[in-house]
Amino acid sequence: MERSTIVRVHEGLHARPATRFVKLAKSFESEVEIIKSGKAASAKSAVKLMLLAVKENDEVTIRTSGADEIEAVEALIGYLENPLSGMVEDAAPAEPQPSAGDTLRDEPSKAQAFAEDIAGALKGVAASEGYAVGAAFPHFPAVIKPESRTLSPAEIEPELQRFAEAVETVQARMNASLASDTLSGNDRGIVAALRDIAADDELRDGVAAEIRGGSDAVSAVIAASSRIAAEFGKVDDPYLNARADDVHSVGRQICLALLGQSDASLEDIPDGAILIADDIGAWDLARAPLKRIGGIVCGQGGATSHIAIIARSHGIPAILGMGARIEQLRDAREVAIDGHRGQAVANPEGKVLADFRSRIEEAAREREALKAFRDSTPRRADGTIIEIAANLGSLEEIEAALDAGAMGVGLFRTELLFMRHMHLPSEDMQAETYSALAKAFAPYPVIVRTLDIGGDKPISGIEFPEEENPFLGWRGIRMCLDRPDIFKPQLRALLRAAVHGNVKVMLPMVADIEEIRRTRALVETCKTELAAENIAFGDFQLGVMIETPAAVLVAPMLAKESAFFSIGTNDLTQYIMAADRLNPTVARLNDVSNAAVMMAIEMTARAGREAGIMVGMCGEAAGRPDLIPEFIRMGLTELSMSPASIQRAKKCVMDLGK
Template sequence: MERTFAVRVRDGLHARPATQFVKLAKSFASDITIICNGQTASAKSAVKLMLLGIKENDEATLRVNGDDAPDALSALSTFLQNPSAGEVVLPKAEAAAAPAPPGAPKASDQKADDGVTGIAASEGTGLGPSFAFFPPVLKIERQVASDTEAEISRYRDAVSSVTTAFARNKERSGAESDTIAIIDALIDVAQDAEFAEEIEAAIRGGQDAASATMSVGTRLTENFEAMDDPYIRARGEDMRSVTRQIVLALIGQSDVSLADVTSGSVVVADEVTAWDLAKANMSDIAGIVCRKGAATSHVAIMARAYGIPAVLGVPVSAEQLAASKAVGLDGATGRVFLDPDGVVRSRLEEAITRENQESKALEAYRKVEPVTSAGVRVEVAANLGSLAEIPSALEAGAMGVGLFRTEFLFMERKTLPSEDEQADVYTRLAEAFAPYPVVIRTLDIGGDKPISGVDFEHEDNPFLGWRGVRMCLERPDIFKPQLRALLRASVIGNVKVLVPMIADGSEVQEVRNLFAECQDELQQEGVAFGTFELGVMIETPAAVFLAAELARQVDFFSIGTNDLTQYVMAADRLNPKVASLNRTEHPAVLNAIASACNAATAAGIWIGVCGEAAARQDLIGFFIKNGVTELSMSPTSIPRAKRAITEL
């Protein structure tokens, strides 16, 4: 069986979506290959898959042979057509490759004392004594293997030792979710079947395990680094890191370690890998400065997760870095100062003081329930997609959940979740935030976000197609188990249900009718259930124009600014060519929001905002002025939003 389609994964199959895709492929017994750009690779090899360099909107063909081929084809094509699969949020800095950004002065044109410019990879200001991290180059002399099978066994033992060490670092106290995901990706590279096959073939050809691993790993690293796409090119760092660790295990040597970093030091290096950083006590590191690397690299992602300033791709020699006694850096601009003089040092110290004051000031807002000077209390809640995100939301001071995206329960599975599974997830979510409310959105999927178990026909514009409540009302076999699960979780007392993609009042009535059916069924079965508030997303122009009518049918509104903006402006939010039109602050969009707010106020129901604009400092005042009493956003934005509200 095979299927051809356009890949919709945002930014293509870089490390994490490739890793997730391979894990999904390995869950099936079928042989699975993927064909793209005239090249073919096994869907069960992360290394070979990434080397295809599959980008967003590339045309790909999945070819599947085996007993479970239909299920495999459905699940894998679903993954590849999900824009947010494995999504990584990048910083505002340009996602450039390892060389210095266009227009940056060359090393030969700059004096290190005056500062040099690299790639801004993680915001913040750093200053401290330099910790030179320059692991020695491994020189492996090729030897003839006298016992081929013994060498293969040694290689496999080395891989097992390395992956065990990787896994141990996931269990360290305080490990961030980003770090854990990156270590998982490194483990997948180390255990990649085709990587192993090539090394074992080289051993059978007469090489010893260490030189075979080094030669195959070096060639694959060079293949990655020759790719055009910066995401794929940055994976050369991972390949080189994994290769080095396996070779060191084979020759019985230990690597230099960042575990020895002196507290308050700035790490200077040719390159720092995710594996290197995973061994460090992150709180000891005041900054990271590297000659190689990109804003898309795993070390950049980890630095951002831990709030460590980082500048990569710095155009100075390794000798200059290693010789520096102290280093200052600005992770927002990419400026690096080697052995800064008194003036520069004072400026950096002042910036660090300001940032620390800012951080401490925001810390005070984590437990605040913000009220404007006019006495308006505003709930600042979190947008979540899974239970794993609960701790970060609670830590940030979320006053509940303003949007729980239930589609993620469905999208990364081969089969539909059962009613019991859903009830368990929704109940645990409600218990975690009680007594604060949790707003759970019913299944919001469509041609752009398909799931296994639903056959979505091709649609030229899935954003205007069979999606959200439209699909759910036609598939009660999928929708009713979710509604029953929501009713069961409502016994906690803080559940609110949000229905997406409403464009007509009759849709609200149909949802209420289905809820009534589910209540009757649960009552007859003797299953406990509770009551809840029912709300609708205001994200279609139709909902805006019908807001007064809809407000009489529901308990609350929640404005989805992302979709509302693209529908009002007729500008696809995934199309960079019309990005200038896709602006929430456009007068047309603001008028639509104000109109919905007026309808909610007139009907006496509450209204919230759950799109990305909810966290925008320039729009919070507008929302509250128009009657919004709930703002929901990513957890990291919550303290800043609370402060903005109290300062209104």
């Protein structure tokens, strides 16, 4: 069976999305191939899949053969057509929060960068922004030396077994890290991708062929991993080129397991030290004490390598791709790095050192000043409290929101819970998730958005019709009301969670007053059922997410039926401006500050004020300091945003009240 589609996965099938795709393909008995431009690869091999270099907006064909071929095609096509695929389980805050002890690290704006190159600086690839000065910590593990001997026929099978056991050892170590709570969501996805490379048939078969040809296991691993890495190096894609580093890293770990050795540990790196290395495996860095690392300078790697991704997600300035110049830092006492321009200075002194410290201290002062607003309660000049809340998609993000001082949750995206599983989540599973959320933020409110799924981001268990424009099709509240078998378990779970905290519920994509009336009737049915079953439940306020022009125009009538409004500026902007927010050619039109969009927001706010209900905002614009004063003037009393923006938003509101 074959079916073609256009890939919508954000940035294509790179490491983590490829890993998820392979995992999904392996869940089916059928043989599965993916075909691009006439070239086919097994969908059950992460390495072969990545080498196919499937990018966003590429056309591909899925070919299946077997007992469950129909189900396999549907599931895999659904994955490829979902922009969030591969990102869900790795969700992490969009911007890292610096740790309290970071006094010599910053993330300044581009305007603060050095105006010109620093005299005598060593240049590399600017991989993660920020400045740092710290003691050098050289990390140069010994080069692995294979035996380079020819095996006798009797030694081949034992050597194959020894290789298999080494792979199991590496995977067990990585699984132990994945099972621990030491990895962030982003790092977890990277380690999972490395683990799958270790188990990939392309690598295993390559090593096995080398051993059967007479090579010892260590030599075989080096040869096979080098060959695969070279293939990645030929691909016309910088991100996939960087996967060569991952293959080398995994190969090294297998070799060390074969030799019964371990790499030099990063556990002893001092606070604020600058890690100097020729090469660092993503596996080694992901499990290192990242909060103690002040900066990274590496001979290998680039801006798209997993080292760079880990550094950026943890706010660690990094310079990669130094090449042989890294040797000039091996014996340095102290190193200063400029992650904006990719420059490193060995043993900085005089004006250079003073300039670095000045920039670092200025950024540190700004961060410290913002921390003072963590527990603040911002108010308007008239004393009205403005709730600064967090937008979340999973329970893993709760800690970052609480650490930032979130006054509750203004948007909890429940679709991510549905997309994580091969089957629809049960009522009990949902109730447990929503209850944990409510408990974590009590007594602050948590606003849970009911399932906002459509043909643009399908999930297992819901069959969506083919639509010319799924963004304007059967999605959000429209789909939910047509599928009470899906909607009622969610509403029942939310009622059960309301026992544990201040739960509010909002409906997405509302365009007609009857949609909220029908939902309210369904809620009453759920209450009756729960009471009859002797299941404890509470009550929740039912509100509307204002994101369609229709909802804006009938806002005065909707306000009479709703407990609150929350303005979703992301979709509202694209619908008002008739400009697809995923289309870069019309990106200039997707601006919340456009007069048409701002008028729609003011109309909504006025309708809410006149009806006496709360009006908030959960779109990305809620965290924009340049727009917050205008939103407050309009009468919004709740702004919800990424945790990284909360303290700055609190300061902005409090400055208005002075």
